[in-house]
Amino acid sequence: MQQTYINQLSEHIGGEVTLKGWLYNLRSSGKLLFPQLRDGTGIVQCVVFKKAVPEEVWEALKGLGQESSLIVRGTVRADERAPGGYEIDVSEAVVVSPAHDYPITPKEHGTEFLLDHRHLWLRSRRQHAILKVRHTVIKAVRDFLDTDGFTLCDAPVFTPAACEGTTTLFEVDYLDEQKAYLTQSA
Secondary structure, three states: OOEOOHHHHHHHEOOEEEEEEEEEEEEEEOOEEEEEEEOOOOEEEEEEEHHHOOHHHHHHHHOOOOOOEEEEEEEEEEOOOOHHHEEEEEEEEEEEEOOOOOOOOOOOOOHHHHHHOHHHHOOOHHHHHHHHHHHHHHHHHHHHHHHOOOOOOOOOOEEOOOOOOOOOOOEEEOHHHOEEEEOOOO
16 A cells, blocks of 8 residues: 555545554553654554554554654544544554664753754654744745746855864965864865
């Protein structure tokens, strides 16, 4: 079955879909699991009934850590209470790659810690939303300039220090008799 993206679920209410993504959060309630799946276009809550899936699938799902890779197949159902307004009643699930000890869990971390783990921090809802807004603004400016006949030009970047491994630098006088260098890296 062809992959469906979470932002397309409204087109598949009542139909069966296959989602591929990462475990954002997992809650359980007796014979029910509520894994939230993230695929880059959004987050959807899935509902797994213990009797609806094989025992080995149930066991594999209930012990998963945040950011485990999954493929989930199930039926789309509209539900106002669910994050995003839709839920997936899971009929099949495959754990592609389990993850354990994910360093950025849904708790508060200091800015320094988060910047040290920036590649992971970008997966959070807030950081993802900031990237989407930034993308939209930059695209609007680019589209405007493109329609006016402008050409993008990447100008040289001045830096206060040399990049690693450079043997020759182009030095220039900068503000207040300081030195700056043309960057040597892309």
